[in-house]
Amino acid sequence: MSFDTRAGTRGARQPKGRLLRWMNTLMARRIGRRGGGKFMGFDALVLRTVGRKSGVERTTPVGWFAAPDGSRLIVASAAGAPGNPAWYYNLAANPDKVRIDLDGRTIDVRAEQLHGPERDEAWKLITTASPRFAEYQVKTDRELPVIRLVERS
Numbered sequence: 001m002s003f004d005t006r007a008g009t010r011g012a013r014q015p016k017g018r019l020l021r022w023m024n025t026l027m028a029r030r031i032g033r034r035g036g037g038k039f040m041g042f043d044a045l046v047l048r049t050v051g052r053k054s055g056v057e058r059t060t061p062v063g064w065f066a067a068p069d070g071s072r073l074i075v076a077s078a079a080g081a082p083g084n085p086a087w088y089y090n091l092a093a094n095p096d097k098v099r100i101d102l103d104g105r106t107i108d109v110r111a112e113q114l115h116g117p118e119r120d121e122a123w124k125l126i127t128t129a130s131p132r133f134a135e136y137q138v139k140t141d142r143e144l145p146v147i148r149l150v151e152r153s
Helices: 018-034 086-093 116-129 132-139
Strands: 037-039 042-050 057-063 072-075 098-102 105-113 146-151
Touching (some): 018 057, 042 086, 057 072
Antiparallel strands (some): 042 098, 072 146, 098 105, 105 146
């Protein structure tokens, strides 16, 4: 599936800066040490992507949701900002070079952006579990990308 969500024209202020990088690093270490956990009220994992420009591995803590098929769903919400988070573009450039830290282990996964009815079904599952994402969607005019992470064998 293609990663094709363009930036919007309106939305909340996108979190960024030194403080955010420090917090993400701190949370990624905490999640890694505990083998998972909660981050901002969500079940959390550490997303490991390869930088699309740098080629350097990047780590980001993100909330995830269990899909009925056993895969994991994440949302590139950026808290309702008009732009997609940087990790979204890293996934788009290297969908087969993604790993996650969860349950005390590192798992190789493939990233797929969901579209159409498949996205709608996943979105309903996500917003039922966490209404906060519905609030993020209202803040921006871009459709928040829903990404499925499928374990590679």
